[in-house]
Amino acid sequence: MIIRIVAGGPETELPVLKRDPALREQWIGVDRGALYLLDRGITPDKAFGDFDSITEKEWRRVAAEVRDHVQFPAEKNETDLEIALNDAAKQNPEMIFLYGVTGGRLDHFFGAVTLLLKRELPCPVMIVDCQNELAVYSPGEGVIPQREGWPYVSFFALNESVKGLTLSGFKYPLDNYTVQPGSSRCVSNEILEKKGVFSFRSGILMVIRSRDGRRS
Numbered sequence: 001m002i003i004r005i006v007a008g009g010p011e012t013e014l015p016v017l018k019r020d021p022a023l024r025e026q027w028i029g030v031d032r033g034a035l036y037l038l039d040r041g042i043t044p045d046k047a048f049g050d051f052d053s054i055t056e057k058e059w060r061r062v063a064a065e066v067r068d069h070v071q072f073p074a075e076k077n078e079t080d081l082e083i084a085l086n087d088a089a090k091q092n093p094e095m096i097f098l099y100g101v102t103g104g105r106l107d108h109f110f111g112a113v114t115l116l117l118k119r120e121l122p123c124p125v126m127i128v129d130c131q132n133e134l135a136v137y138s139p140g141e142g143v144i145p146q147r148e149g150w151p152y153v154s155f156f157a158l159n160e161s162v163k164g165l166t167l168s169g170f171k172y173p174l175d176n177y178t179v180q181p182g183s184s185r186c187v188s189n190e191i192l193e194k195k196g197v198f199s200f201r202s203g204i205l206m207v208i209r210s211r212d213g214r215r216s
């Protein structure tokens with residue numbers, strides 16, 4: 001199962017959102033993100049949040065149209081997004097996508113990035129907006145298919161050095177390279193073949209695929 005969580009960040013940052021009938025999907029709306037989904041003809045399977053960013057009329061719409069909805073108090077130990085992510089993780093999905101968490105307030109964005117570091121997550125989690133895809137990886141191997149219009153792939157070390165980074169299929173290949181936190185050596189690489197393959201043996205690696213412009 002694929003779980004797609006839509007939070008309430010700036011609507012201009014959202015990519016095109018639509019159900020894929022070929023996939024087993026679950027959609028979760030977080031706060032205003034539930035409205036974003038309803039406005040696109042997607043009824044969330046669940047909605048979480050304190051809903052302090054929407055009007056009383058909008059809340060009544062969410063409560064009426066989303067069968068499984070939970071409203072939390074504004075003062076709590078977890079963010080609305082973390083509550084939704086924890087719920088998604090309990091279902092052991094194959095992949096979790098986060099939308100509506102970029103743009104706007106930087107504290108919200110960095111809060112979302114830190115959630116990707118949760119050790120108990122059962123699957124990969126990717127942050128997606130109209131120009132970027134961001135994911136965090138543990139040691140091992142990953143594959144990034146080439147995609148037209150999305151030329152740039154960047155690699156960053158989080159918290160500690162990433163050791164043994166090897167890149168193949170990229171414009172700038174690497175072999176057993178150590179990426180230090182704060183280094184820009186691995187920014188704006190490009191995939192030259194049908195896929196780019198990366199591997200590393202220790203550390204936490206953040207991978208960002210990006211494109212120029214604001215095309216849908």
